[in-house]
Amino acid sequence: MLTDNAELTPIEDDRRHIEIKPSVLYIGTPVALITSLNADGTTNISPMSSVWTLFDRAVLGLTASSKGRENIMRERQLVLNFPAPDLWPKIETLAPTTGRNPVPPHKQKIGYRFEADKFDVSDLTPQPAELVRPLRIAECPIQFEAEMVAAHTPGGDWPAERPEAFWIIEVKVLRVHAHRNIVVPDTNHIDTAQWSPLLYVFRHYFGLGPDLGRTFKAER
Numbered sequence: 531m532l533t534d535n536a537e538l539t540p541i542e543d544d545r546r547h548i549e550i551k552p553s554v555l556y557i558g559t560p561v562a563l564i565t566s567l568n569a570d571g572t573t574n575i576s577p578m579s580s581v582w583t584l585f586d587r588a589v590l591g592l593t594a595s596s597k598g599r600e601n602i603m604r605e606r607q608l609v610l611n612f613p614a615p616d617l618w619p620k621i622e623t624l625a626p627t628t629g630r631n632p633v634p635p636h637k638q639k640i641g642y643r644f645e646a647d648k649f650d651v652s653d654l655t656p657q658p659a660e661l662v663r664p665l666r667i668a669e670c671p672i673q674f675e676a677e678m679v680a681a682h683t684p685g686g687d688w689p690a691e692r693p694e695a696f697w698i699i700e701v702k703v704l705r706v707h708a709h710r711n712i713v714v715p716d717t718n719h720i721d722t723a724q725w726s727p728l729l730y731v732f733r734h735y736f737g738l739g740p741d742l743g744r745t746f747k748a749e750r
């Protein structure tokens with residue numbers, strides 16, 4: 531309990547912050563549906579959100595036991611499909627599924643099931659890619675065809691009580707596809723008035739709020 535204390539500096543006296551121990555640190559990142567090639571040539575879909583981009587690279591965080599991680603590291607090819615907010619119910623139909631058979635025990639325990647055909651489960655539409663073998667998802671307004679260039683395990687100590695490890699996978703974006711209606715005509719610019727990512731914020735789905743302004747480097 532804090533009491534008024536004239537000796538405290540304004541920073542020490544800042545009562546806006548309290549210490550918490552959240553179970554996840556998902557501040558808010560875009561949802562991506564990764565498509566990857568199964569060993570039998572079919573395409574798996576893995577919903578994920580631990581993704582960031584810089585220049586032509588994207589960096590992904592994927593649990594070691596996920597089928598998508600296994601497929602990407604074997605085939606070194608993938609598509610990052612970025613859904614708009616209206617697709618969230620379809621994504622949620624994929625959430626309790628895995629392309630891994632049998633389902634890993636820690637996932638069985640919380641109700642995951644095996645699904646061989648994720649397009650069928652989610653009612654999403656397959657579309658051929660141009661440079662890689664996994665199929666794209668037609669409904670996703672932005673798609674990155676990509677190849678894996680590096681993968682490594684996390685640094686530091688990973689707690690022994692965690693059921694599984696994860697991989698940090700760096701991919702090079704080879705081609706970008708965008709729905710015509712979110713592109714400024716005759717340019718390579720995404721029209722930010724037309725595009726909203728689907729955001730994953732502390733295990734809830736959100737779209738974007740209003741445009742607050744632009745940075746000095748913005749080209750439009």
Ligand SMILES: Cc1cc2nc3c(=O)[nH]c(=O)nc-3n(C[C@H](O)[C@H](O)[C@H](O)COP(=O)(O)O)c2cc1C
Pocket residue numbers: 561574575576577578579580581591592593595596597598599621622624625626627628629630642730
């Ligand atoms: C919205 C959303 C975001 C997710 N983000 C991640 C993530 O960033 N990394 C990850 O490994 N799993 C993430 N998951 C969990 C995977 O989707 C889950 O492990 C799934 O079984 C993967 O499918 P797969 O085994 O067929 O690859 C997320 C799930 C949802 C629904």
